Amino acid sequence: MTAVRPFANPIETDAVIIGAGPVGLFQIFELGLLEVKAHIIDSLAYPGGQPIELYPDKPIYDIPAIPVCTGQELTDALLKQTEPFGATYHLGQEVSVVEKQEDGRFHVETSKGTRFLTKTIFIAAGVGAFQPRTLKVEGLDKFEGSQLFYRVRDPQQYAGKNLVIVGGGDSALDWVLNFVEGEHKAESVILIHRRDGFRAAPASVARMKELCEQFEMQFIVGQVTGYEEDNTLKAVKVTGGDGVTRSVPLDVLFVFFGLSPKLGPIADWGLEIERKQLVVDTEKFSTSEPGIFAVGDINTYPGKKKLILSGFHECALAAFGAMDIIFPEKKVFLQYTTTSPKLHKVLGVEMPNFD
Ligand SMILES: Cc1cc2nc3c(=O)[nH]c(=O)nc-3n(C[C@H](O)[C@H](O)[C@H](O)COP(=O)(O)OP(=O)(O)OC[C@H]3O[C@@H](n4cnc5c(N)ncnc54)[C@H](O)[C@@H]3O)c2cc1C
Numbered sequence: 001m002t003a004v005r006p007f008a009n010p011i012e013t014d015a016v017i018i019g020a021g022p023v024g025l026f027q028i029f030e031l032g033l034l035e036v037k038a039h040i041i042d043s044l045a046y047p048g049g050q051p052i053e054l055y056p057d058k059p060i061y062d063i064p065a066i067p068v069c070t071g072q073e074l075t076d077a078l079l080k081q082t083e084p085f086g087a088t089y090h091l092g093q094e095v096s097v098v099e100k101q102e103d104g105r106f107h108v109e110t111s112k113g114t115r116f117l118t119k120t121i122f123i124a125a126g127v128g129a130f131q132p133r134t135l136k137v138e139g140l141d142k143f144e145g146s147q148l149f150y151r152v153r154d155p156q157q158y159a160g161k162n163l164v165i166v167g168g169g170d171s172a173l174d175w176v177l178n179f180v181e182g183e184h185k186a187e188s189v190i191l192i193h194r195r196d197g198f199r200a201a202p203a204s205v206a207r208m209k210e211l212c213e214q215f216e217m218q219f220i221v222g223q224v225t226g227y228e229e230d231n232t233l234k235a236v237k238v239t240g241g242d243g244v245t246r247s248v249p250l251d252v253l254f255v256f257f258g259l260s261p262k263l264g265p266i267a268d269w270g271l272e273i274e275r276k277q278l279v280v281d282t283e284k285f286s287t288s289e290p291g292i293f294a295v296g297d298i299n300t301y302p303g304k305k306k307l308i309l310s311g312f313h314e315c316a317l318a319a320f321g322a323m324d325i326i327f328p329e330k331k332v333f334l335q336y337t338t339t340s341p342k343l344h345k346v347l348g349v350e351m352p353n354f355d
Contacts, residue, residue, distance in 0.1 A: 009115070010107065011039060011116045012117045013119075014037065014118065014119050015037075015039070015120045015121075015122060015322065016039050016040075016108050016116050016118040016121050017087075018095045018108075018121065018123045018124060018125050018266075019040075019042060019049065019123065019126055019296070019298070020048070020049065020091070021048065021050060021296060022051060022074060023049075023124045023296030023308070023311030024040055024047075024122070024296070025048075025078040025079065025082055026081075026082075026311070026312050027040075027295060027318070028085055029078075029082045029085065029315070030315040031122075032085025033337070033343060033346060034323060034332060036319070037088075038088075038122075039116060040087050040088070040089055041090045041110055042090075042092075042093075043094040043111075044130055046091060047075060047079065047089065048075035050071075050126060051071030051072075052075050053130055054071075055071045056071045057070050057071070058070060063308060063309065064309055074308075084346070090110060090112075093110035093112040094111045094264065094265070095108060095109070096111050096264075097109035097265070098292070101117070104119075105117050105119055106291065106292070119325055120291050120322045121291065121292045122315075122318060122322075123278060123293065123294040123298055124294075124295050124298065125266055125298045126261065126296055126298055127261040127263075128262045128263040128264055128298075129261065129262055129264050130259040131260060132151065132255075132257065132258075132259055133259065134150065135148075135224060135255045135257065137225065137236075140227055140233075143233045143253070147232060148253045148255065149252065149253070149254050150255055152175055152254065155182075158179065158184060159184040159186065160187050161187055161251040161252050162188045162249065162251045162252070163186045163187075163190070163251065164192060164236060164250040164253050164254070165191050165256070166191075166193070166255045166256070167193065167254075167257055168194070168199055169200050169258055170200045170204070171256035173198065173200035173205060175254060175256065177207055177208065180216050180217045190217065190218045190219075190220060190248055191220070192221075192224065192236075192238055193221065194221070194222065194223050195221060195241075196221050220238055222239055222246075223239055224237070225245060233250070234249060235249040235250060263276050269289075269292075271287045271289055271292065272287065272288035274300050277298060277304075278298055279299075279301070280293070280294050280299045280301055282302075282317075283317070284317060285299065285318040285321060291322075293321060293322060295315050297311070320332065
């Protein structure tokens with residue numbers, strides 16, 4: 001793990017949290033109570049992790065004291081709860097490098113080149129960084145970023161263009177409708193999906209079919225099996241259920257096959273790993289490298305259960321566990337949020353009146 005590389009202008013901090021899922025968000029809170037301000041990083045463009053990415057509208061019934069909430073409501077509540085602690089979010093970037101420095105701190109670097117020098121790291125990376133599933137057609141990847149996209153960053157850029165959108169889930173259908181009749185109208189929109197059945201909201205599918213009947217767009221059942229180019233991507237070749245391959249011209253190709261998690265660079269940081277999870281102790285949830293803690297779905301220990309509530313408990317102990325590294329001179333005591341004036345101050349709340 002020890003590797004020293006000189007680098008310029010890092011953000012110097014006490015704590016970096018990797019992963020802004022429910023557990024990473026609650027880690028902000030537990031560190032905040034102990035007066036530690038954190039930087040939090042996620043490869044996704046928004047916080048929330050699995051509950052937002054995989055089940056935003058599904059009810060969760062086992063968050064203590066909340067009889068039922070959706071993945072979206074849980075995330076919103078966590079963001080509100082952590083607000084007083086002013087964490088800095090670095091979204092849409094994956095942590096690629098973690099290196100120990102000679103002074104005991106860690107150099108952390110993201111895919112966007114954001115650099116940190118931190119006393120502690122809290123890995124709350126869940127099942128790994130979510131990345132788009134790619135379209136597997138040999139050679140096509142050279143157009144990624146110019147004419148092939150897996151995300152829509154700036155819809156305005158595609159107004160007036162001839163678009164081909166591949167996929168059968170909500171993202172594909174939402175963007176089809178947006179580009180056909182929304183604010184950023186494209187010149188033409190062709191949807192391609194391997195079958196005439198969708199995983200998207202039925203109302204969106206019905207609307208898409210209406211738009212096809214009105215000749216506002218086209219839907220083709222088939223799979224992209226090749227492409228045509230001169231210097232640019234000119235067309236995709238689509239093989240239909242009838243076995244016939246047709247050429248579909250385009251300016252821009254969007255592919256929405258969903259996201260899949262990848263443990264990715266975490267496996268290369270020299271930490272003890274067991275079946276793709278980081279081995280931790282259950283006193284401080286420290287990994288095999290002192291100063292690096294792991295909480296939530298990413299860790300493993302005897303009896304581990306991958307539940308949000310387990311992750312929350314782990315955050316509290318990891319925060320206390322980091323205190324002798326962050327504030328070696330300070331004695332840290334457990335205090336109650338109900339009664340501690342000091343905690344009221346850090347939470348920015350009025351002292352409750354118990355009379
Ligand atoms: C369908 C479904 C239903 C579920 N229902 C329940 C339930 O009812 N109750 C319950 O308790 N649990 C439930 N779970 C499990 C629960 O969602 C997980 O336990 C929880 O999300 C774990 O939280 P986490 O913060 O550890 O990880 P995640 O939610 O996985 O968040 C991790 C975040 O880290 C980011 N990340 C990973 N690697 C990097 C990197 N290198 N750089 C930057 N960012 C990175 C990821 O993009 C992700 O956003 C359910 C899971 C699923 C799939």
